[in-house]
Amino acid sequence: MTWSRLFNDPVGFFSEALMKRGVRLIFYAALTAALFPSSRFILLIALVVTLAIMWTADYQRNGSFKVCYLAAVLGILVVGYSAATIDVWRVDELRIPSSPWGNGISRVEDGTYTGEGQGFRGPIAVQVEVRNHRIIGIKTLEYPDLISVQDNELAAFKREVLEKGKLEKPLQPQMFRGATQTLTGYANAVESALSKGIPQFPQYSVFSTVFLNAFLGKTPDRVTLNALAILFAAFMVFEYTLQSMLVPGTGRSINCYNCASCVGACPIKEVEGVQMPMGLVLLTRLGDYDRVMELSKYCVGCGRCAAKCPIGNSGPLVISAAFQASRKQKREMLLNEKRETA
Ligand code: SF4
Numbered sequence: 199m200t201w202s203r204l205f206n207d208p209v210g211f212f213s214e215a216l217m218k219r220g221v222r223l224i225f226y227a228a229l230t231a232a233l234f235p236s237s238r239f240i241l242l243i244a245l246v247v248t249l250a251i252m253w254t255a256d257y258q259r260n261g262s263f264k265v266c267y268l269a270a271v272l273g274i275l276v277v278g279y280s281a282a283t284i285d286v287w288r289v290d291e292l293r294i295p296s297s298p299w300g301n302g303i304s305r306v307e308d309g310t311y312t313g314e315g316q317g318f319r320g321p322i323a324v325q326v327e328v329r330n331h332r333i334i335g336i337k338t339l340e341y342p343d344l345i346s347v348q349d350n351e352l353a354a355f356k357r358e359v360l361e362k363g364k365l366e367k368p369l370q371p372q373m374f375r376g377a378t379q380t381l382t383g384y385a386n387a388v389e390s391a392l393s394k395g396i397p398q399f400p401q402y403s404v405f406s407t408v409f410l411n412a413f414l415g416k417t418p419d420r421v422t423l424n425a426l427a428i429l430f431a432a433f434m435v436f437e438y439t440l441q442s443m444l445v446p447g448t449g450r451s452i453n454c455y456n457c458a459s460c461v462g463a464c465p466i467k468e469v470e471g472v473q474m475p476m477g478l479v480l481l482t483r484l485g486d487y488d489r490v491m492e493l494s495k496y497c498v499g500c501g502r503c504a505a506k507c508p509i510g511n512s513g514p515l516v517i518s519a520a521f522q523a524s525r526k527q528k529r530e531m532l533l534n535e536k537r538e539t540a
C-alpha cells in the first residue's frame with residue numbers, strides 16, 4: 199500500500215487499509231474518541247503504550263526506528279501539554295478578580311448566556327438570563343444527573359440563586375450519591391454562562407483550548423467507562439466473531455481458546471520465547487506473518503498438536519495460513535507498485 203494511492207484511489211486505499219487489524223483498531227479508537235471526549239486521554243495512553251511495546255520489539259528484532267519517531271511525538275505532546283497547562287494556570291489566576299460569583303454579578307452585562315459544568319454523570323448545560331445585574335432566569339439545557347440527585351436539591355439551589363439574583367456557593371446537599379458533584383457542576387455551569395457576559399473576561403489561548411480538547415478531552419467520568427465498553431464490544435464482535443468473514447482464508451486458524459493443549463503435546467514446546475504452536479496462532483491472529491515464517495523452521499510437522507486441539511488447529515495449518523496471507527500481501531504490494539509506475 200503506497201500513500202500516493204490515497205489520492206489516486208481513495209476508496210481502494212481505505213478498503214485495503216481496513217483489512218489490517220491494527221488499522222481497524224485505530225479506526226475504532228478514533229471513532230470512540232470523537233464521540234466520547236472523556237475517553238480521549240485513556241485511549242491516547244493505551245495507543246502510546248501499545249505502539250511503544252510493538253515498536254520496541256521491532257527495534258530489537260530488525261533495528262526499526264519507528265520507536266524513535268514515537269518518542270519524538272511523545273516529546274512534542276509533553277511540551278504542548280506543559281505549555282497549555284501553564285496558560286490555563288495563568289488565565290485561572292487572572293480570572294479570580296473578574297469572577298461573576300457573589301457581588302461579581304455587577305460586572306455581568308444584560309443578556310442571555312449559556313454555560314457548561316461537569317456533573318456526576320456527564321456535562322450539565324444551562325442558559326442564564328441577566329437583567330440590571332441580577333440573575334432573573336435559569337434554564338437547564340442538559341442534565342444527565344437526574345437519577346443521582348433528587349430534583350428538590352437542584353430546585354432549592356435555583357430558587358436561592360433567583361431570590362438573591364446572584365450566584366453563591368451551594369450549601370452541602372443531603373447525602374445522595376453524587377449530589378455534591380452535581381450541585382458543584384450545576385453552579386459551575388451557571389458561572390461559565392455568567393462569565394460570558396463580562397467584557398474582557400480572561401480567556402485561554404486558542405492553542406491550549408484546542409490542544410487540551412483534542413488530546414485529553416474532558417475529565418474521565420462514567421461516560422468514559424461506557425465508551426470504552428462500547429469500543430471493547432465492537433472490537434470483540436468485529437475482530438473475533440466476524441474475523442473469518444472479514445478476512446477470507448484466515449478462518450479456522452485464527453480462532454484459539456489459549457488452552458495450551460497443543461503446547462503440552464508439542465515436542466518443541468517453546469522457541470525464542472514463543473510457545474509452540476499456540477504462539478504461532480496468536481502471531482497469525484495479530485497479522486505478524488513474517489515472525490510465523492521465521493519460526494516455522496522449528497516445527498517438525500509431527501501433527502501431535504492437531505490431535506489435541508479442540509478446534510483442529512495445528513502448527514502446519516497455521517504456518518501454511520501465514521505463508522498464504524503473507525504471499526497475498528506481497529502480491530498486492532507489487533501490484534500497487536506496478537500501478538503507481540504505470
Ligand atoms: S506439528 Fe509442529 S507445532 Fe505441532 S506438535 Fe509437531 S512440532 Fe509441534
Ligand code: SF4
Nearest residue numbers: 454455457458460507
Ligand atoms: S490447542 Fe488449539 S485452542 Fe488450545 S491453545 Fe492450542 S491452538 Fe489454541
